[in-house]
Amino acid sequence: MRHIAAFAAPALLALSLAACSGPGPADGTSPTDGASATDAVEAVPSARPTPAAAASEASPAVPAANVIGLEGLGDLRIGEAVPRGSSWTERGAQAGDACRTVSSPAYPGVYAIVEGGKVRRITVGARSDVKLVEGVGVGASEAEVKKWFAGFREEPHKYEDAPAKYLTAPNAASGDPALRFEIGSDGKVGLIHVGTMPVLGYVEGCA
Template sequence: MIGLEGLGDLRIGQAPPAGGSWAERGAQTSGACRTVSSPRYPGVYAIVSGGKVQRITVGQRSDVKLAEGLGVGATERDVKKWFGGFREEPHKYEKAPAKYLTAPNAASGGPAVRFEIGRDGKVSLIHIGLMPVLAYVEGCS
């Protein structure tokens, strides 16, 4: 289960755990930003910037869910039932009705959640993290 604090031993705002299963695996890496993943969580990756986890993304191949039971494949309607006041924004790459649904507290500086809704009206990605990285649309940018 993923929450605002993180996933397993991977914590938002903290360094990836030393000696754990989270490591760079050929994804984006640079001095300023890198992505890490774990074989324990297929379809999940994290963005690390400044040495700390800024965002965790749950993708298509993952069965990780929020405490509310929502995961990839949930309907927009289900998301809005649990998270009614989320800000809607047009999707950068997909035509409407695809969109982003972002927690109203995202700009406050604390961890927040952001859903990507596909043209089929279902969750395609779930992001947990800190702004501005929470809103990145291409990995480290």
């Protein structure tokens, strides 16, 4: 009996181990034959982004060409000279030497005012599809403007009847670049100005 018990114990242990390990591959080899435990772990697809994906996530978004901001539009910057070799240039008759206007065929319906050799204001007009990053452009309603830009100072329009008006950013008086909207008698944006005072408040181009 002692011999049977001695034989049965190892046999039972072997059966128990086999049951715990589960069935192996059909060829009888171990899943990790010829590979380390580390290799087996690395074989599982990783959730980490690939180097290319990581680089893409880290790259800053490139602003759209038709988006205007307080800094300017494209290569035309508020407070800086018109870039040499750019498409922005004087066209047509000018009011005088002190104040000049420039435009670019790349931005129909847009012009800029240059005083003292620097860009002081950029104006977006009716023929332009240039918009602010908020999506507000010429043709937007006054309500849409106020949705994004609350607290703007209201002034009656000089040439159009109410509800036409000017909406000027509260920080305009500080001398920093600011926004100014011209709302037409139809209650929609007719012009968008970005620039610094006093040029930001000009109502007739260079005047």
